[in-house]
Amino acid sequence: MNKGMRIAGWIVVGAAALFFVQNGIQKLAGAGQMVEMFDALGFPDWARIVVGLAELAGGILLAVPRTTLYAAAALSLLMIGAVVSEASAGHGFESLLPAQWLVVLGGIAGVRLRIRARARAKERS
16 A cells, blocks of 8 residues: 555544544533434433443544554444444434445555555465
């Protein structure tokens, strides 16, 4: 992988990490918009805290090269839950944001898997 692609990849990872850290902090802080969103979806307040902790931890772990793959996988599961929750509540348009992040996280995980496979192939040869 050339240097430009590597830099672009880390910019995408950095943007995703910042997004999830910021969203996690907003949920943990009880920002009005987040409280209203969880109420509208029918979730109890403790679910907002759990999701906020997961997003905060996932965002931090995305930025650590050894844990990027695992963080992307865990956050993807969270985004699948968000898409299903938004869609089943009849919020069609609102489900687009978590769906977009699901695509980004899938791309991050795919690239990290490819990098890991290449490293293992080099070790064997």
